Amino acid sequence: MTKLLPVPVTTLPRVQDRMTFLYLEHCVVHREDGALTAKDERGIIHVPAASLLTVLLGPGTSISHQAMSLLGECGTTAIWVGENSVRYYAHGRSLASSTRLLLEQASRVSSPQKRLRVARQMYCMRFKNEDVSGLTMQQLRGREGARIRAVYRDNSKRTGIPWGRRDYHPDDFDASDPINKALSAAHAALYGVVHSVIVALGCSPGLGFVHTGHERSFVYDIADLYKADTTIPIAFDVAAEEMEDLTGTTRRRVRDKVFELKIIETAVRDIHQLLGTEEMEDLSVNVVSLWDYQHQQVAGGSNYAFTMDDDPPW
Structure with missing residues (x-):
């Protein structure tokens, strides 16, 4: 089985540059390279996953692990909905890595x-x-x-x-x-x-x-x-x-x-x-910081242990 490499985050379209949504029902959803496939008795359609903002998964839809992996890599939100998409049940992960x-x-x-x-x-x-x-x-x-x-x-x-x-x-x-x-x-x-x-x-x-x-x-x-x-x-x-x-x-x-x-x-x-913020998206940034009462946050990934005789590292 060919190993599928993750989609590079720097190549993904921005949220505002994507298409609206794809509604699917009574079909099997899978992955073929970078495309999402939907199969029913009428045949198969291929859709570039990274071009979609969201996929609405209606009744009778089965989706594979690889398809969900692709949607996650592309930051395409999967939403499970009821018949005619009028009821929301759950959604998958998003594109953001920053809070x-x-x-x-x-x-x-x-x-x-x-x-x-x-x-x-x-x-x-x-x-x-x-x-x-x-x-x-x-x-x-x-x-x-x-x-x-x-x-x-x-x-x-x-x-x-x-x-x-x-x-x-x-x-x-x-x-x-x-x-x-x-x-x-x-x-x-x-x-x-x-x-x-x-x-x-x-x-x-x-x-x-x-x-x-x-x-x-x-x-x-x-x-x-x-x-x-x-x-x-x-x-x-x-x-x-x-x-x-x-x-x-x-x-x-x-x-x-x-x-x-x-x-x-x-x-x-x-x-x-x-929210009073600038429109800027750096999808490659994935930084974990630690909250601090005085400094608001300090860098993560460091060991801040110190003895009573030492000066605090901050």
């Missing part, structure tokens, strides 16, 4: 003042040319609620699809009407992309600024920045066309819109902006 962004995220979410500033920044990204600097969280939520109702109302008028309210049944997808099914499928696809960006950058999906208490709180925070331009109009369009494959059509259109609007690149930029 720089994660530490900044934890610092800002742990301070009420910093957290409110980030929340205001998020709303500023949606309320163009509006001053929200003096608004409380309650006022921000009220303004966002009015804005999103207007978005639904405008799309309903544009497409002729009646709109009442968001009606989502997590345990019974088919219990919703077509527009709510399309919205669920569209949002789930967007969540998968945003989730992958977040973990690829080394941030925590669970440390949200507006949303809280859920393992994907930050995912919902970031995804909400783009719904009005992506998932909501797409869902209304698909529902209006009465497509037979409603969820599949919705998912593919979200994929294309994410690529068209460069949502991945935008999300990377927005996350860096919200």
Whole structure:
């Protein structure tokens, strides 16, 4: 058996330069050199793993150890999802080897003042040319609620699809009407992309600024920045066309819109902006440091043992 060498990390595309996602179901996923293969009764497809941001693994999917090894080497996030990709189960490793962004995220979410500033920044990204600097969280939520109702109302008028309210049944997808099914499928696809960006950058999906208490709180925070331009109009369009494959059509259109609007690149930029960090990625850096109360951190990989008669090594 030929030994497959790891993909050199310095040759990998940056997060913002990758394609959106690949959804797979009822197939066997394996590896052939640097390509991911998916096989079913219709044949085999080959996809360059390093070009993908995420692979959504749906029901009936079997994936080999070598395929997962390839995804890990390429920093491509594998997400296990339910039927039609509307339920998240688990995800694999990401591209990041540094906790720089994660530490900044934890610092800002742990301070009420910093957290409110980030929340205001998020709303500023949606309320163009509006001053929200003096608004409380309650006022921000009220303004966002009015804005999103207007978005639904405008799309309903544009497409002729009646709109009442968001009606989502997590345990019974088919219990919703077509527009709510399309919205669920569209949002789930967007969540998968945003989730992958977040973990690829080394941030925590669970440390949200507006949303809280859920393992994907930050995912919902970031995804909400783009719904009005992506998932909501797409869902209304698909529902209006009465497509037979409603969820599949919705998912593919979200994929294309994410690529068209460069949502991945935008999300990377927005996350860096919200966390006050520069957009720089050195994927070859893999340094372990030790925390120190006075110096914040000291170099790892050293023996700091000393006797009482010696001066401390720092």
